[in-house]
Amino acid sequence: MHKAFFGDRERDFSLTPHLIPELEKLTGKEITAIVESTRSMGLAEMVHTVRLGLIGAGEHPKEAAELVQTYLNAHPLGELHLLALDVLTDLWVGPEESVFREATDDEKVDAERRVNRAARSAVQEAAATGDLSAAINAGAA
Structure with a gap:
């Protein structure tokens, strides 16, 4: 599970394995191709990754779609890209262990x-x- 500020508060994101077929269908790419090409992700891949990450963490699909649509233009594209990378990294290698202290x-x-x-x-x-x-x-x- 990845936590990040998105929109108006901190939210949970988790792209769970059962959502991979949906991401693959939406992007036209297999999950390995998506992960391998993260530096050159297209906008649609970023949006779908973040939206499905919200759903995987328990957000209602309609609410997740509305959040992404509402806050997509409120954040720099680089922030959306980094969030999508974090969600995919948690899927691929597992959530980051809390071995380091939280930054002040x-x-x-x-x-x-x-x-x-x-x-x-x-x-x-x-x-x-x-x-x-x-x-x-x-x-x-």
């Missing part, structure tokens, strides 16, 4: 600032050089 709020804010600075730097470099792949690759890392 200050540590979380600091980490978020570092990520945002790196992303801004990559975008500025891309603007200066015309190399958009640098910004895209930095955002996917």
